[in-house]
Amino acid sequence: EPEVTQTPSHQVTQMGQEVILRCVPISNHLYFYWYRQILGQKVEFLVSFYNNEISEKSEIFDDQFSVERPDGSNFTLKIRSTKLEDSAMYFCASTLNSGNTEAFFGQGTRLTVV
Amino acid sequence: RKEVEQDPGPFNVPEGATVAFNCTYSNSASQSFFWYRQDCRKEPKLLMSVYSSGNEDGRFTAQLNRASQYISLLIRDSKLSDSATYLCVVNGLNTNAGKSTFGDGTTLTVKP
Numbered sequence: 001e002p003e004v005t006q007t008p009s010h011q012v013t014q015m016g017q018e019v020i021l022r023c024v025p026i027s028n029h030l031y032f033y034w035y036r037q038i039l040g041q042k043v044e045f046l047v048s049f050y051n052n053e054i055s056e057k058s059e060i061f062d063d064q065f066s067v068e069r070p071d072g073s074n075f076t077l078k079i080r081s082t083k084l085e086d087s088a089m090y091f092c093a094s095t096l097n098s099g100n101t102e103a104f105f106g107q108g109t110r111l112t113v114v
Numbered sequence: 115r116k117e118v119e120q121d122p123g124p125f126n127v128p129e130g131a132t133v134a135f136n137c138t139y140s141n142s143a144s145q146s147f148f149w150y151r152q153d154c155r156k157e158p159k160l161l162m163s164v165y166s167s168g169n170e171d172g173r174f175t176a177q178l179n180r181a182s183q184y185i186s187l188l189i190r191d192s193k194l195s196d197s198a199t200y201l202c203v204v205n206g207l208n209t210n211a212g213k214s215t216f217g218d219g220t221t222l223t224v225k226p
Binding site: 031033035041042043044045048056089091093095097098101102103104105106107108110 | 146148152155156157158159160163201212213214215216217218219
């Protein structure tokens with residue numbers, strides 16, 4: 001079964017450092033998303049991406065965040081200067097289209113900012 | 115008001131019990147509806163889509179009432195392996211129908 005893959009599974013970084021979280025969506029999917037889940041809290045939408053541009057972003061997705069699809073397969077989330085409160089599980093997801101379709105989630109990257 | 119609101123839980127039930135989860139959503143223009151299951155520290159996994167006609171998959175039955183903006187999930191003959199957090203997920207408006215809005219989740223523990 002096709003799946004969304006994320007790397008690394010766990011990243012520990014010092015406050016103020018830049019991190020890049022990587023995702024390989026399902027190959028024929030066209031819409032890509034990043035979500036975050038702080039420990040013990042709900043899954044929150046960060047950003048959606050289609051046709052090489054951001055289609056929507058949440059209030060969480062401030063200037064410290066950026067996304068990119070540098071080639072035909074990878075979809076990355078960059079956090080420029082990490083803060084302690086960025087510690088969370090980050091999930092990448094992709095959907096085939098924008099209609100009534102399920103999102104497939106990657107296994108997540110656990111980011112710990114120390 | 116939260117965009118997606120679920121029963122707060124937790125639910126602790128014995129094996130074999132029937133348990134029902136409820137969810138309401140605030141945006142009447144929402145397009146599609148799902149129940150996901152999330153195990154501890156893992157990614158959400160689709161359990162089932164939810165349709166107005168209702169749908170059933172083995173021991174699981176999901177129902178949608180658009181007029182009341184209400185979604186339900188019924189689990190019959192619960193198993194130990196059903197222990198997880200169940201997430202009500204609503205997908206958005208026409209402009210971003212693929213964006214998922216999650217409820218807080220309802221935790222189910224099935225005990226022997």
